[in-house]
Amino acid sequence: MDHGKTDRRVTRTRHLLREALMSLMREQRYDSITVQNILDRADIGRSTFYSHYRDKEELLISGLDDIIHSLILTLENPGVQPDQHKLLSTEPLFKHAQDEFQLHKAIMGGHGINLMVQKIQKHLGRHIEDELRSWLKEDEAPAIPIPLMGHYVASVVLSLLRWWFDNNKPHSPAQMDAIFQQLVMPGILESMRPKG
Amino acid sequence: MDHGKTDRRVTRTRHLLREALMSLMREQRYDSITVQNILDRADIGRSTFYSHYRDKEELLISGLDDIIHSLILTLENPGVQPDQHKLLSTEPLFKHAQDEFQLHKAIMGGHGINLMVQKIQKHLGRHIEDELRSWLKEDEAPAIPIPLMGHYVASVVLSLLRWWFDNNKPHSPAQMDAIFQQLVMPGILESMRPKG
């Protein structure tokens, strides 16, 4: 009935591989990591690897999709009621990044990791677009294209996150969110007024 | 006396290699370009390549440093008098990008090209920091760290540039600069007031 054990086994192997890659990414840049490195650390055979993943990049993506998903959820459901003066709360993101420091560092640090950043940026951008659109009354059109604003906000979030890491987290998540709001909201509010 | 010919010859070879790389980057991502590809396109021998550059990345950087330099100059000397309501004019940048479209596309498009973006961002960030500091009266301290603001502004500039490319340049350079000002300046001005 519950043939979960077989599946768990498969999952376990994949899990080991992901963990090995993540672990290695904390020590060296993604580009310089070898499939053999991963194999050694995970203690997994070569052919086993290739029976699960087409190549290194597929492994990377598979591991990162989970993280992205949880990040997106974190941002989209901040557990706070909507606020006309707050586009989105980035505090949960910074908090998440603080808790899972190593992981985020691995993500932000690497070179071939930009897929990741692009992906987050895309999701986040879309989410922000929706949020912005909901602010508009019908037949209103903002001075700046909504998709551009989404792109803008998403890139700022990630840019602040990167700065925060590169400078060893000199502020608390709440402070970082406050900075974000302070930098971004005035321009957004200004631009959302149809005839400024 | 004028032994320029020898130097020109060397320069010519290097130039051919750079051009070949740039040309290839317009067609495929940097990562997938082979040294042999470059050699073939430049019609240069293998050992000659390695007598000039340590590896592919060094060639990339050598070619890009020039571009970065000219971009930085463009931004730092916009030929416009300083303006208390304008942190920097990005119009020259967008204009430059329009004129040298292929090149910029190659720069923004690639994968391993992030060195480039990082470099520009660093220079630009520093320049903006200086500009911001000049706005402050002595013993004033802004609510948000100056370096963070520099990082923020630089990342927005590059982010807008990228959006502009990805969406086939739907606006004029002047319009893009206007959008930049509109999004960024309110938050900056707000944050520069020492006690808001």
Added chain:
DNA sequence: TCAATACTGAACACTGTGTTCGGAAATATT
């Protein structure tokens, strides 16, 4: 116990890297 499924690891072909070196070609010097 038997069959199915998942893992192993050695061997292999292949692609790309960076080095070496004898000789050719271009350039500079006299």
Added chain:
DNA sequence: AATATTTCCGAACACAGTGTTCAGTATTGA
């Protein structure tokens, strides 16, 4: 023009990493 110097050429080589194959082993489920 003859010679010396510098630069370039390209084949050959050793090396590292990729992805595949396959016969054999270990695990699991009935």
